[in-house]
Amino acid sequence: MDNRSCEALRLDNQLCFALYSTSLAMNKLYKPLLQALGLTYPQYLIMLVLWEENGITATELGKRLVQDLGALSPVIKRLEAQGLLTRQRSPDDERKIQLRLTDAGKDLRQRAGTIPGEVLCASGLDVEAALKLKAQLEEVRKTLQELI
Structure with a gap:
C-alpha cells in the first residue's frame, strides 16, 4: 500500500467521520435544551415542521424530514400521548393522516424559541x-x- 492509500484510510481524513462525530456533539448539545421542553431530538424536528405547517400529512412530514414513515410513527404517537399533537384522517382523503398541534403543542413553540x-x-x-x-x-x- 502506498502512502496516499494509507492517508486516505486515516480516520481523521474521513468526511463521514467528521459528519458523524459532529452530529454526535450536536445531539449532546441539544439534549439538555430539549429535556427542558420534554422533547427528544426527533420529536423536536417533528415539532419544528408542525410549527411551520400545522396540519401536514404524515407522508409529507416524512419527506420533509427525509425519514421513513415507519421510523416516524412511534415518535408521532409519543408526541400525541404527550398531548402535543393529534392525528386525524384527512376529510379529503381518508387514507391520509393529518398531524395537528394541540394548544400545548402551539404553546411549546415560544419556549423553544x-x-x-x-x-x-x-x-x-x-x-x-x-x-x-x-x-x-x-x-x-x-x-x-x-x-x-
Whole structure:
C-alpha cells in the first residue's frame, strides 16, 4: 500500500467521520435544551415542521424530514400521548393522516424559541458562516440522495 492509500484510510481524513462525530456533539448539545421542553431530538424536528405547517400529512412530514414513515410513527404517537399533537384522517382523503398541534403543542413553540440562538452561539459560528455551512451540507445530502 502506498502512502496516499494509507492517508486516505486515516480516520481523521474521513468526511463521514467528521459528519458523524459532529452530529454526535450536536445531539449532546441539544439534549439538555430539549429535556427542558420534554422533547427528544426527533420529536423536536417533528415539532419544528408542525410549527411551520400545522396540519401536514404524515407522508409529507416524512419527506420533509427525509425519514421513513415507519421510523416516524412511534415518535408521532409519543408526541400525541404527550398531548402535543393529534392525528386525524384527512376529510379529503381518508387514507391520509393529518398531524395537528394541540394548544400545548402551539404553546411549546415560544419556549423553544431560544434554542436556535443557543446552538448557534455554542457552535462558535456567526450567522453567515452557519448559513454557508448549512448550504454546503444540503448540497452534499442532495448529491448523495441522487446516488442512493
